[in-house]
Amino acid sequence: MHARRRRIDLPHATLSALEWRPSTESGPPVLLLHGGGADSAALSWGEVGPALADAGHRVFAPDHPGFGQSPSAAWTLTQENLVRHVGELVDALELSDYAIAGLSLGGGMTIGHLFDRPAGARTAVLLGCYGVMPRLADGPLGRVTHLASFLLLRSGLLAAMTRSYARNASAMERGLRDLVRDPRARTPELVDAVAVEAANGTGLATFGQWQRDQVQWNRLRTVYTERLPSIRTPTLFVHGTRDSGVPLARIEKASELLPDAALLTVPEAGHWVQRDRPDLVIPAMIEHLRRSDDAATARP
Template sequence: MHPARRTVTLPWGDVSLLEWLPAEPARDDASVVVLLHGGGLDSAWLSWGGVGGALAEAGHRVLAPDLPGYGESTKAPWAATQQALLACVEQVVDALGLERCALGGLSMGGGLAIGHALAHSERVRGLMLLGSYGLAPTLVEGRWSAPAQLLAWAATRAGVLPVITRATTRTPTAVERSLRPVLRSAAQRTPELIGAVHEAARAGTSIDVFGEWQRSEVGARRQTTAYADRLGELAMPALVVHGALDAGVPAAVARRAAAAMPQAELLVVPDAAHWVQRDRPEVVVPAMRAFLDGLR
């Protein structure tokens, strides 16, 4: 199922979004799902292109915006900090006229989903977190936490990470190699995906926008955003999905997060890394469908 592409005009610029519609039009917001993509070389299509149609076939209206500077959305005139992106998510939801929705997010998008749900719990009927950001106060746990955090902070301040990203995505071959840590399944690293990521690196602005977000989030001692102490406030049903081989956010972090949330279901996906819904779609997509069906 192919999505329609819509544009929402906000005071600062245009947000492009993908929309998958069910065969039977929804009577109200009870079947609306909003999905937020991750940072770096990502977009609504890259994260959710293989998910939205399957959820629509199950009767859900699915909306996936390109965050500012990602995909086909305008780069905002302001820095893409966590708080600025949260305000943007709220603007998009308001512009779409959604009173309530199920909200999902991958990685950075998961952190945005948590932040939105904490600020507007009455508008979020269910929460889906995939490889989510914001669950831990530091990037690395254990004895190497402090030096790793300081090194990451220094790298973001020096602007090293965008340079590395561009260097490792200059050719399709380099892109395929760079995807291996986040997408373990060789079968899922398709020529179509590699081409789309390469084009995003070549022509898009997401690398620079993600650099803005990283500079605002990575502190010398801890992350600016850490929701671990507030997860107990998320009273809505939640699905926490995590790749067992996620090197960026260890599965132990997701386990603790799910245990802290009053109505959370945890799914740790074997043989999957950070881009979990692309690594094991045959596991993740049915789990998302079952979760959403349970909200009706």
Template structure:
């Protein structure tokens, strides 16, 4: 594989209440927007890793949030319909790319909302470009742990990230045959999700070269003895209003990272949502929309 991800010509899932647009910023991005949008401070929705794209993680959220504000939900570089944009690697690099996208869209300031990998990205966005972030909502956020499991597991994981692309990508393509089972393990009840979302994730995971952008992110994030992307201890300087959302039953990202981060920041709180897994916006869309809406309204972000 080269640094540019695979091309994609197939039509991707566009959730109800959304419309598909494109923008040019170092390549052609797919950006989902609300069909009918309110006048509040715009929301930037940043999806997670693996075979995710904006139409999967934000299947419910785009239409729900657009009632109050413009919504921009891009497929990240190398993902979904943004495969014309070279994969970026680290969360910091992805955040910088998003600033270029916001410039192309002529959007000055956003409520930055990210799930999983996207949570890592939006926290980096706020740290690196604080003038572009009016409020921050990390959901089951990555970037808040010092090590992946115990010392031995972390070392093995790091060694895996050192393997060449020519070894990793065929192995990833082979493992994609179990993608539906892996997706089901990340949520509490896969049968409660829209079947078209599950089917889309499986299709994306089985496309040639799928997961390359996520592989680049992991390669940049995992160090030999600890996580390079751990933001613990750096977030105390962020004064931006912040709402952390996380399930205490999250099977992929431990809630303790969000607890520490919320305690570290001067204007942050954590809402724990029990009974769901890792994909809170998909599993509990009404709770997600309510919490974000109330947070934005309390901060005066319901109007521009």
């Protein structure tokens, strides 16, 4: 199934978005939010979107402002701006009784949206989710690792290192090994697509704005953990056991805090979990959407 690319005009930005339409719409519409860095709607959701459409869902996957084919917004990329952006996007698409899913940065946007509009989404899926840990790393060296990352970010060295990395195909492939652990999923086509996005897009620079907003010297500015029990939306967490960015223990705790949550632990998968193991992740997402649809139908 081929995606249709469409333009979405918002008060603060113009977005480019992919849309998959089912032959028969039998489930709620789904909004998919991609991650940060050299990511885009096509890179994160190119396999997921058509599969969800085949299951009867109309699917929207926008490029965030400054990522993919979307120009930058008039404002700086902060967590608060991104959460407000999701609400404006939902309004522009005229979504009601919808499902929402987000990867990493998009997962944090999803959580923020669930707080912002608690009666909006029918159900949610959080993959490799941001916003549930106080620092960039756990463990004995977690504080040191976080401080070192802060200094690299504030000095500009991290941006310079990232630009150099983006121009080196071998380095790009090595970096993807942490995100996509299965070498069969880490195809030459995927490596090339990420390299093109990194070299030609503005996502890395845009993501740097968000990082400077979020990474303080001793902690991350946005940590949603204490507020999670207030989320009543049925939520599926999806997380790889070899995710080096977000420890599985943080996601296990988060899933326990939500009143209505399930956790799919994906063996040997990395942070880009739906690219690593689509054979497990996509069916789980479809089943979660089906259950939420059944539950909504059963309500009086």
